[in-house]
Amino acid sequence: MAQMPALIPKEVEIQRLKKIFLMVIALGSIAASVEVDNFVDGSLHQTSIRDSAFTPAHWWLYSHFIALPLGWGAIAIYDRKVPILRGPNNSMNTGLKITILGYLATMFTIGINEMWHFWFVEEIFSVPNHWMFNMGVVVAFMGALAYVVRVYARLVELGAETPGENPYIAEMYKMALEGKLYSRSIP
Amino acid sequence: MTLPKGFGSGGTGGASSADVERMIGRRVENMVGIITISYWAALMATAAGTAAGYFYYPWAYPTASGHFAFIVLAIIESIGFIFCVKISEEGSNKKSNGIVAGSIGAAIVFVLFVSIFVGW
Numbered sequence: 001m002a003q004m005p006a007l008i009p010k011e012v013e014i015q016r017l018k019k020i021f022l023m024v025i026a027l028g029s030i031a032a033s034v035e036v037d038n039f040v041d042g043s044l045h046q047t048s049i050r051d052s053a054f055t056p057a058h059w060w061l062y063s064h065f066i067a068l069p070l071g072w073g074a075i076a077i078y079d080r081k082v083p084i085l086r087g088p089n090n091s092m093n094t095g096l097k098i099t100i101l102g103y104l105a106t107m108f109t110i111g112i113n114e115m116w117h118f119w120f121v122e123e124i125f126s127v128p129n130h131w132m133f134n135m136g137v138v139v140a141f142m143g144a145l146a147y148v149v150r151v152y153a154r155l156v157e158l159g160a161e162t163p164g165e166n167p168y169i170a171e172m173y174k175m176a177l178e179g180k181l182y183s184r185s186i187p
Numbered sequence: 188m189t190l191p192k193g194f195g196s197g198g199t200g201g202a203s204s205a206d207v208e209r210m211i212g213r214r215v216e217n218m219v220g221i222i223t224i225s226y227w228a229a230l231m232a233t234a235a236g237t238a239a240g241y242f243y244y245p246w247a248y249p250t251a252s253g254h255f256a257f258i259v260l261a262i263i264e265s266i267g268f269i270f271c272v273k274i275s276e277e278g279s280n281k282k283s284n285g286i287v288a289g290s291i292g293a294a295i296v297f298v299l300f301v302s303i304f305v306g307w
Binding site: 008009011012015016018019021022025026028029032033036037039040043044047048055056057059060160161 | 206207210211214215218222225229233236239240243244246247248252256259260263264266267270271274275277278
C-alpha cells in the first residue's frame with residue numbers, strides 16, 4: 001500500500017483521525033458495558049420472566065440501541081472531514097455503512113420485539129423477535145472493526161502511531177505498508 | 188494541495204501554519220479536561236443506574252448483583268478513560284499522569300465505598 005497523497009495537511013489529518021479514535025473508544029466502552037447488561041437482563045428474566053419494557057435492564061439495553069447508532073452517526077458526520085476514509089464513489093466509508101446498517105436493524109427490532117411481547121409474555125433467548133438484535137449487533141461490530149482498523153492503519157501510515165518495538169513486529173508493519181505482507185507470508 | 192473554502196491565500200500558496208491551526212480547532216492533547224469530566228459523568232451515571240436496579244427492583248436485582256455490575260463497569264470505563272488520555276497525548280509534550288492516577292484512585296475509593304456501605 002503506497003502512502004496516499006494527502007488532500008489535507010498531515011497535522012490536520014492526524015488530529016482528526018485521533019478525534020475519531022476517541023469517539024470510537026467511547027462507543028466501544030458503551031458496547032462493552034452492554035455485555036454486563038446481558039447478565040443483568042438474564043437475571044431479571046430468570047426471576048420475573050417479563051414484566052414490562054421499563055425495567056432497569058431494559059432501560060440500559062434499549063437506550064444503548066439508540067445511543068450507539070447516534071454515536072456512529074456523529075462519527076459519520078465528522079468522518080467527512082478526512083478524505084482518506086471516503087468509501088466508493090465518494091460515499092460513506094464501507095465499514096461505517098455496515099455499522100450503521102447493523103444498528104439500524106437493532107433499532108427497528110426494538111419495535112418488533114415490543115409487538116411480539118405484547119402477545120407473548122415470555123423471555124426465551126431464541127425466539128424470532130430476538131434474532132435481528134443479535135444479527136444486527138454482530139454486523140455492526142464487523143463494520144466497526146473494519147473502520148477502526150482503517151483509521152489505525154492510516155495513523156501508522158502517517159507516522160502518528162509507533163509500530164511495535166519488537167523488530168519482527170516492526171518488520172511486519174513495514175511490509176504491510178509496502179503491500180508485501182501477504183505475498184511474503186502466503187506463498 | 189487544495190484547501191477548503193476560506194483557507195489559504197487564494198491559490199497563490201499553500202497552507203500557512205495559521206490555516207492549519209484553524210482547520211484543527213481544539214487539539215486532542217488539550218481535551219484531557221473534557222475527557223476526565225466525561226469519565227466522572229459516566230461513573231456517576233453507572234452508580235445511579237445500578238442503584239435504580241437494587242433500590243427500585245430489589246426482588247429482581249440483589250444488591251450484590253448490582254455492586255458486581257458497578258465494579259465491572261467501573262473497570263471498563265477506567266480502561267476507556269486511560270486509552271482516551273493516552274491516545275490524545277501521545278506524540279505531544281503534555282503529560283496528565285497525575286490527573287489519570289488521581290481520577291482512577293478516587294474512582295477506586297468511590298466504588299469500594301458504594302460496594303461496602305450502600306444498599307445493604
